Amino acid sequence: MVNVKLFEETLNEEKIYQGKFINLVKQKVKLPDGKESTREIVRHPGAVAILAFIDEDTIIMVEQFRKPLDRILLEIPAGKLEKGEDIEKCGRRELEEETGYIAKDFTYLGKIATTPGFTDEYIYFYKAEDLHKGKIGGDEDEFINVKKISLNKVKEMIKSGEIIDGKTLAVFMLM
Structure with a gap:
């Protein structure tokens, strides 16, 4: 060969x-x-996504309307990197803005190239644990419902096609 x-x-x-x-x-x-x-x-500037654990069996997810698909998706919290922003700081910021939680433990899991056939975007993944309440915030044009869902339920929803978000599917390969 x-x-x-x-x-x-x-x-x-x-x-x-x-x-x-x-x-x-x-x-x-x-x-x-x-x-x-x-x-x-x-x-694309890149993004950070967070697998945030309330306890060992429950994670925080966010529900958002995604206009390119014209539907509501259930996803792990994530957000875009600002120019020159530290990756971990972005993840911590996005977790608090989207969910209202701050993590004591924040562990890097890895990264993916989202769709290398047409974009240079990378998504960096973190695992967040030992959470406590912060302040929910976010962008003016961002509307989010925060959900606490058991890992078993998430896995069922992935298998049934209810959860289709790529970054959410990918993070389970990095655990």
């Missing part, structure tokens, strides 16, 4: 769209065989 060169050289990049927190770029690339092609890439 022969190993094929896989790297694509970027020849140029054109900004197509600059949004509030995502940008779309179009790259001209040189393929491994020498031919040229284009790639459309969504630039």
Whole structure:
């Protein structure tokens, strides 16, 4: 079996769209065989997601309406990194803003590339334990219901297709 060169050289990049927190770029690339092609890439600052334990059998989840899917999803708490923000500080901030909880213990679990076919976004995962009440906050345009759900119920909801959020599914592989 022969190993094929896989790297694509970027020849140029054109900004197509600059949004509030995502940008779309179009790259001209040189393929491994020498031919040229284009790639459309969504630039994203990254995010942090938190598996927050109330006790050993119960986690905190958030329910939000997600416009791209036009439906309400049940997810683990998460939020986008601000420019230059420390990853752990972002996770702690998002946990408190979305759920009203602060964690004494905050353990890094790993990261995923969410959809590397079109975005450079990474989501970093933390496990939060020894929780106590903080202040719920959040963005002006963010409406969230906080839920406490047993791990067994979450696993049932994943199997039945009730929970479909990718980061929520992924965190259980990192535990």
